[in-house]
Amino acid sequence: xxxxxxxxxxxxxxxxxxxxxxxxxxxxxxxxxxxxxxxxxxxxxxxxxxxxxxxxxxxxxxxxxxxxxxxxxxxxxxxxxxxxxxxxxxxxxxxxxxxxxxxxxxxxxxxxxxxxxxxxxxxxxxxxxxxxxxxxxxxxxxxxxxxxxxxxxxxxxxxxxxxxxxxxxxxxxxxxxxxxxxxxxxxxxxxxxxxxx
Numbered sequence: 001x002x003x004x005x006x007x008x009x010x011x012x013x014x015x016x017x018x019x020x021x022x023x024x025x026x027x028x029x030x031x032x033x034x035x036x037x038x039x040x041x042x043x044x045x046x047x048x049x050x051x052x053x054x055x056x057x058x059x060x061x062x063x064x065x066x067x068x069x070x071x072x073x074x075x076x077x078x079x080x081x082x083x084x085x086x087x088x089x090x091x092x093x094x095x096x097x098x099x100x101x102x103x104x105x106x107x108x109x110x111x112x113x114x115x116x117x118x119x120x121x122x123x124x125x126x127x128x129x130x131x132x133x134x135x136x137x138x139x140x141x142x143x144x145x146x147x148x149x150x151x152x153x154x155x156x157x158x159x160x161x162x163x164x165x166x167x168x169x170x171x172x173x174x175x176x177x178x179x180x181x182x183x184x185x186x187x188x189x190x191x192x193x194x195x196x197x
Contacts, residue, residue, distance in 0.1 A: 006035050006114050009107070013087055018103040021088035021096075027054035028088055031111060033081035038186045039074065039178070040117035041065075041082045042108070043157065044126040045096050051089035056082045061158035065123075068158070068171070072179050073192035079182075081115050083108060085126055095126055105130065112150075118185050119178060120150055124157030142174045144181075151185075153178055 014028045029046040032055055049059035057065050066076070074080055086096040086104040096104075108130075112120070122128050125137045131147045132140065137154055145152040155174035156167050179195045189197070 003035060009110055009114065013107050016087065016103075016107070019088075019100045021086065021090060021100055024091050025088040026051045029054055029056050029084060030087060031081060031083035032056050033076045034078055035081060035115055037079055037081040037115060038118045039080045039121065039182065040112060040115055040119070041080050041121045041123060042127045042130070043082070043084045043123045045084045045086040046089040047093050048089070056084060057158075060162055064158040064161060068175055071172075071192065071194045072175050073190055073195075081111075081117070083111055085130060112148075118151065119181055120147070120152045121175075121178060122152060122154040124160065127157075128154045142170065142177065144177070151181065153181075 010030045013030050016022060016028060025046075027046075027050075029050050033041075043057065043061075046056065047059050047061070049062070050056055056062070065082075069075065069080065076082065085108065086100050087107060088104075090096050090100065122131065128135065128137050128140065131145060131152055131154075137156065141155050143154070145154065153174060156171045161168050161171055176195055179190065179192055183190050183197070191197075
């Protein structure tokens with residue numbers, strides 16, 4: 001991937017005015033991580049902390065996501081890139097409207113194309129709807145989906161785990177599957193203190 005093209009895309013996204021969220025945002029959240037990562041994580045949209053900082057997943061959900069990644073032996077800097085369905089915060093953290101998603105999805109499509117990940121993790125129902133509009137996250141989480149010739153793992157959004165800690169066990173099983181697949185496709189020696197080789 002040409003990093004200069006990725007930076008051009010960042011510049012374009014940071015000045016986007018394609019939907020009403022441009023009026024209420026403080027920061028556009030382009031995404032963060034390794035632009036050559038083999039794992040792309042997709043969430044719904046920025047929350048209050050993300051809107052303040054311009055970084056994805058930095059609030060309570062983000063701290064939990066970082067703990068999960070750490071338990072898997074993954075870091076934002078090396079193994080993953082984190083993006084969202086929409087790049088600007090919907091007011092009061094409501095789900096993004098169809099027209100907001102429609103305006104933003106082409107940017108995410110470009111990010112997917114440029115990063116070219118082997119594995120995509122979808123966090124929550126809104127992210128899942130990009131791939132499958134009919135299924136519920138509770139029904140398909142933990143099952144690999146093939147989408148646009150990519151392996152996709154839907155799982156719960158960290159905010160759901162904060163609301164209902166009983167979901168953490170299922171979510172951890174999903175992330176273990178990601179680690180096994182990463183070892184199969186990318187690095188057979190990938191180390192996680194919690195998931196034996």
